[in-house]
Amino acid sequence: MTDTAAPISQPKAPAGWLGRLEGSAWWIVLGLAGLLLPLLEDSYIGVIAQRAYIYWVLSAGLNLVVGYAGQIAIGWVSMLTLGAYTTAALAAGRVGPEWHPFLALAAGGVMGAVAGVVVGLPALRLRTFYFAMTTLGFSTIVTQVALAWKDVTGGGVGTPGPVFPWPFDPGWGFYYFCFFLAALATWMTANIGASRYGRALVAIRDAEVAAEASGVSKARLLILVFMLAGALGGVAGGLFASLQSYITPDAFTFEMSVLFFIAILIGGRGSILGPALATIILTALPEFAAPLVQWSTFLYATLLLVIVLVIPGGIADLLDFRNRRPLEKHREIVTRPELLARVLDRHSEKNTLSMTGIELHFGGVRAIDGLDLEVRSGEVHGLIGPNGSGKTTALNVLSGYYKPHAGEARLNGAVLPFLEAHTRADRRIARTFQTPRIVGGASVLDNVMIGGTIFGQATFSETLLSLPRHRRDEAHLREAALLALATVGLEQLAAVRADRLQHSELRFMEIARALMLRPAFLMLDEPAAGLSAEEIRRLGALIVAISRSGTGVLLIEHHADLIFDICDRVTVLNLGKKLAAGTPAEIRSHREVVSAYLGA
């Protein structure tokens, strides 16, 4: 334990706020082009650009829903419709007195936020296709209501859009207004995307159970994001109404919805630059390829099919040159357990995590049949047994994914609720999974940072605006994650996309993610599966070190030698029941165990 202060090699820190947006060079080019475009004096290009900015304001928010959280919202044009009508109707004084256009625009945003939550609610419970259908249905309904509610919307005749006063009056003034809002939307969604909220969203998309285990509350987070995406959609609608100068329900076509949605997927999920470029391209393309205009939806759809089948990563993947550099072929995982002192809190107090009388059956199959188990601080508790004996099920009960039909789980005597997996993280109970649950498209560092979600202090709005507390959070999480990675021997791979890692590296990465929680209890589900002999040896040493620093470890493992080498106590399961419990030596000589486990 001499070199606990050894420096951790840091990957080059991104410079400035642009660094958080991938491809800063692209953004600078886009920004300059946008600022200088009025010099062209071509208001046709100006109109197309305004349209692209407005669409991007909506798509930037939708990007968090579709690209980050992976929710298939194909009818988001409804937010544009709502925002447009709200802004237009208020500004024109169709409801009460005439509102100032800016206030009306804000009201459009609020309306969008509310609608975003309403449409988003089903996503919290329903499967993907259902949610897709819901958003589709909602967009139809909104249009129908716009047609029917003539007093406010003007029905089919429509209503004039708001005109913003100088300096944002129609023409280049309004152009700069749209440009500014598009830039703002980019900046805000980039802040979210690069924060613990963004990482949690991506985790919900690709590794939902891991997100829950890291303390991410899916419902709360998704509602916030639907609200933001709805608000941006509403604001975009207000701008749209002004650009159109006059809105009728037939201006809000399903094709437009398809455009928004497809732009994001073509751009690449989890990216901001890609969807932004795709939005610009898809908005402008039909204008410059006039003969193609009527085929544009067909082309979008074809592009979508090609993207799904051939390049699921979209434009962002094509632009991601860094992750195409080959990795070193023969990599070795050199764990550094001595760093644990800095990674983990010293738990001097004695905690116990226990379950008593747990019974759980799936259909007619008894998965667990009256199980008692107790894990204590500072020791490694092995859980072994034949296939189907209920080991992983027991772990899932403890970590709150299953609700048993009888029995209870306790932490230091306090009852642990079931079916609330995301509450385990607050109690410092961490776990890994039998098959690593990772976000393949995110960097190793980001994956590990997900594990520290609960330590973030900044609220969603603080993050949105990148206030100091958010920046402090990020710095802390980053530092902690690098340390955790160094501990498991992966710090050289911090910037690499996780799906490029070998299987054994993913197992260690999951442990690093779990360590981010500074866990009082760590539950490992077959961590040695697929590891080489040398890796297993290092894993064993790491687990022992973790337990010696005060963390209680529950270890499910098939590698009997590992179990017998490092466990303080071992529980043997068979057919959902405890067959035996004791020290490794006792278990090895236990006649029944040998016969059940070895079948002899």
Added chain:
Amino acid sequence: MPISGREPLLQVSGLSAGYGKIGVLNGIDLTVGKGEIVALLGPNGAGKSTLLKAVSGLLPRTGKVTFAGRDMSTTSPRDAVNAGLVHVVEGHRVFTQLTVHENVMLAGYGMARRELAGRVEEALAFFPEIAEKRNDRAVTLSGGQQQMLAVTQGLVRHPKLLMLDEPSAGLSPVLVDRVLAAAARLRDAGTAVLLVEQLIEKALNLADRVYALARGTIVLEATTDEPDLPNRLEHAYFGQDVSAPLA
């Protein structure tokens, strides 16, 4: 190494397979002769089921699989079944919404109607208590009966080699004997059996030869009449050769 004296039916060499990135099997070599019962033993997670799946084509694999003189390294499970290599997967996965009779019929999907009817009766005759329930839906069967049904399905095509994956799991001792007795009868009828089994003792009593699998490689191959087999097996399972004791 003891070599089977019989004419080889299934020859596996250099077989590797896994799930996605997780490699489970590393270069397996294995032979099953005509009409012999071979037991495949090993601790949990050793890759026994994976091996059967890789042989029958349920999992993508690399390496060479030869069956009845035919190269089957890249064929689908359907080709395997048609060639006489039948795999009864673990966990008595029968179709619960269909009747017992329909379940057995499906095992002969694609056979001539007349022939199929005869084969179904023949297979059902192995387990009279299943035959009795032929018109009941499989969901009404107990776990043990479902397992018998799964084995019955495996018999319909008169396989040259029947691979049984843990046929005893979840069965009472009496039923285990019944199922294993069926395997013995099959051998007498000339069918080879590759048996994955947790109950080592019973497996050893039944089988002619045995392979032990640990951490994705074959660690032991023996005939069941060799002395001191249980001890050697235990060593193979917990072998000191893999993980050195921690310092």
Added chain:
Amino acid sequence: MSLRRRQVLAGSAATATALAAAGSFPAPAIAQSDPIKIGYLPALTGPSSSTGVGINRGTQLAVEEINKAGGIKGRKLELISRDTQSDPTKAVNAVAELTQRAKASIIWGPLNSGEALAATPLIARDKVPMLHPCWVDELIDVKKYPMAFRMAPTNTQVGKGANHYVVNVLKLKKVAVISDTTGYGTASVNTYVPMLKAMGAEVVYSNHVDAANPDLKPELLRMQNAGAQTIMPWSVNAGFLSRILNTRGAMNWDVPVVGQTTLGSGQTKALLDKPENWNKVYSNNFRNCCYVGGKLPERAAAFVERLKKEKIEFSDTLLWWVALGWDGAQMIADTFKAAGTKAEDVVAHMNKVKSWPGIYGTVTWTPQEHNGFPDQEVVMCEVNSLRDGAFNLAPGYSS
């Protein structure tokens, strides 16, 4: 556009031009032989395109004829056409392109009200003269849009024509008014119902119905139950109108249907269950394009002869659409011939057009009134008399 544009220095404009490789280049002074550009916004595809397709045939023919005859003082007319696809967003983009980039001398269109509502303020902002055939009243407002002129009747005039026929000619008192939910449909109903009431008729039913609704029986039953003596449908959607006629036929409800011109279109006819469903259906039409005593008025008759020579299709369109398209282009040509192409001159000329003898209508504009179509030329016709895209004048009119 705004002041800002004029403030930009010439030097920076050059930089900007260099930036946008394929951008627009400032056009050199227009030579006298360069073509005169007419920005043209038809809806040739999309849900309400049948009118556009018809008008387009007339416009294309007129421009061809004018150019063949040597153009305007040696300059050819060039139609710069942008299909609005019946989509207002496409129309907004197209307006910017036609006014700013193409520097069109005048805009002809959009041909659909939905697009015209969005396009008109933008064209006015860009100070380009505009001529359109849309009926929505709000589209003409000499204060807001001093450069916009209408070639066609307003909705009010169209409705007046139909209402006049129902109340004064057919002498029916209980009226059902129905429209689809488009801008055109709802505006029409909202305008006509008070007019009917003012004329002493009783409106026993009035509603907007989604044109995609496959079954209109509920609506017709409601009309019947309310005691309606006539149905006045306002829609340009052939499917919607045919369903009204088919349902009326299926119910054996023998009331006259009086309404929008599309009632008489070939597309509506194609959707009828049986030909009898077209009996007692009277649609808006225009006196100049109707048979009276089996003959068209002189100007129209000559036009039809010309069209036949050019082999222009009539099976799926109407004479007045083609005539209107022709009139629009001809009016523009006449204006350019008389006043040149400068916007102020064009407007000044149009402000003084008096009894311009179109094939479709006789147009008169004044500086105060840019609706140029005379009331008395809006009539009703018998739709089942369709022949060469034109109809018999409805019974009861004194010719």
Added chain:
Amino acid sequence: MFQSIVSYGLAVGAVYALIGITYNVMYSASRVFSFTAGMLGMLGGVLGALFIHKWGMNAVLGFVLVLGCGALMGLVTEILTVRPVLKSIEQHLYVLSTLAFALMIQQVTAIEWGTEAQPFPVLIPIETGTVSAWLDQKFLLPLLACAVTIAGLEYLYRRTLIGRAFLAIAEDSYAARALGLPETRLRLASYAIAGIIGTLAGFTGAQMLLAYFGNQAILSFYGFVPVALGGMGSNRGAVIGGLALGLFQQAANFLVGGIFAAVAVFAVFIVVLLIRPEGLAGAATARRV
């Protein structure tokens, strides 16, 4: 009015039910909800009008040809949009691939066929008005198609070995594969059957709904509602749900107007799914990590 509500409501409900069954047949074979169900319904009408009305084909020949095209569409759907993504770890890629394909076909239809609703020929040449309104063929044909489909599927699933193979794959495709069932071929066959049922729905319903490209979106949503409410994979649920939906819509059309009906259907859809995500008739399934 009562007659109109019932006959029209049941007829359009039968079309919804058939589209629901189309969803189900594809879902059972592949666990995929395909956006192409509504597309098939739309094509049934458009192709029927094209073959019989425009090209003057014999009605029976046209009918067979339409169903043939439906089967072909089903095969293309499976090969192009389902098979490539089934292997993928990402569960919801099929939503995107089938949506993309459905949009492509819809757009081609809109351009080549036109965006106007076009007439669909009267199939059985009897003078309208000679039979009672209850027996109008445009109402009877969809109901007949629905009954024939249900009977046909029942026969297939209960009486034939291939039908049982479909059920086996629907329940446990892994075990079916292990047993040597030709899973890929059976899945293809399922998609072909779905294609036939979907176009059958559109063809028989087209005298009511016309040959209109916009029917795709309507049928996609209203055909899915009975599936969602009745529980996925349950054809009985789809039929009951479809007929009920048709009656409800038509009653609302008569009593309060169409827009309210659309809003009400949507509200019911959301609320039911929030309370019982598995559908009114579906069973809750245990979650496994």
